[in-house]
Amino acid sequence: MSILRSATDPRWLGVALSDVDRTLGDHAHCEKKAAASALKLVADHPDRAELVRALAKLAQEELQHFLAVLNELQRRGAALPSDEGDPYAQRLLALVRPGSSRLLDRLLVAALIEARSHERLALLAASPALEERLRLMYERLAASEAGHERLFVQLASAVAAGPEVARRLGELADAEARIVAELPLEPRIH
Ligand SMILES: [Fe+2]
Numbered sequence: 001m002s003i004l005r006s007a008t009d010p011r012w013l014g015v016a017l018s019d020v021d022r023t024l025g026d027h028a029h030c031e032k033k034a035a036a037s038a039l040k041l042v043a044d045h046p047d048r049a050e051l052v053r054a055l056a057k058l059a060q061e062e063l064q065h066f067l068a069v070l071n072e073l074q075r076r077g078a079a080l081p082s083d084e085g086d087p088y089a090q091r092l093l094a095l096v097r098p099g100s101s102r103l104l105d106r107l108l109v110a111a112l113i114e115a116r117s118h119e120r121l122a123l124l125a126a127s128p129a130l131e132e133r134l135r136l137m138y139e140r141l142a143a144s145e146a147g148h149e150r151l152f153v154q155l156a157s158a159v160a161a162g163p164e165v166a167r168r169l170g171e172l173a174d175a176e177a178r179i180v181a182e183l184p185l186e187p188r189i190h
C-alpha cells in the first residue's frame with residue numbers, strides 16, 4: 001500500500017503521452033538526480049553502515065535506470081535535454097527541517113518522491129497508447145521504485161521512533177498531495 005495521500009489527476013497521463021520525448025527527457029533527469037541524492041546522503045552519513053550500503057546499491061540502480069531511459073531517447077533519435085529543474089522536488093525538500101530532524105525528513109521526502117514516481121511510471125506502464133517496449137521498461141522501473149519507497153521508509157524507521165516516523169510521514173504526505181495538486185500538468189514525471 002502506497003504512502004501517498006492523493007491519486008494523480010487522470011488528465012496527467014494524456015499530457016505525458018502528448019510529448020513522449022519530453023517525458024522521457026525529464027524522466028532521465030529524475031533518475032540521475034535520484035542517484036545523486038542517494039550519494040549525497042552517503043557522503044553526509046558515512047557512520048551509518050546500513051544506510052551507506054543500501055543507498056550505494058540504490059544509486060547504482062538509479063544510474064541503471066538513467067541509462068535505460070537514455071537508450072530509449074537515443075533509439076527515438078531524441079537528445080537528452082538540459083535539466084529543466086524540478087519544482088516538485090524542490091518544494092518538498094524545502095520542508096526538510098534543520099538539525100536533528102534533518103535526516104529523518106530527507107529520508108521521508110525521498111520515500112514520497114519514490115512513491116509518486118512509482119505511481120506515475122505504473123500509469124505509463126498500463127497505457128495501451130504507449131509502444132510495447134516502453135511499456136515494458138516502465139513496468140520494470142515502476143516495480144523498482146516501489147521497492148525504493150519501502151527502503152526509504154525502512155531507513156527512516158532506523159533513525160527515529162515508530163510513532164514519530166508515522167506522524168512526520170503523514171504531515172509530509174499531506175504536503176506532497178498539496179504540492180502535486182498545485183503544480184501544472186506537464187509532459188514530465190512530476
Ligand atoms: Fe529509478
Ligand SMILES: [Fe+2]
Pocket residue numbers: 034062114144145148
Ligand atoms: Fe528510485
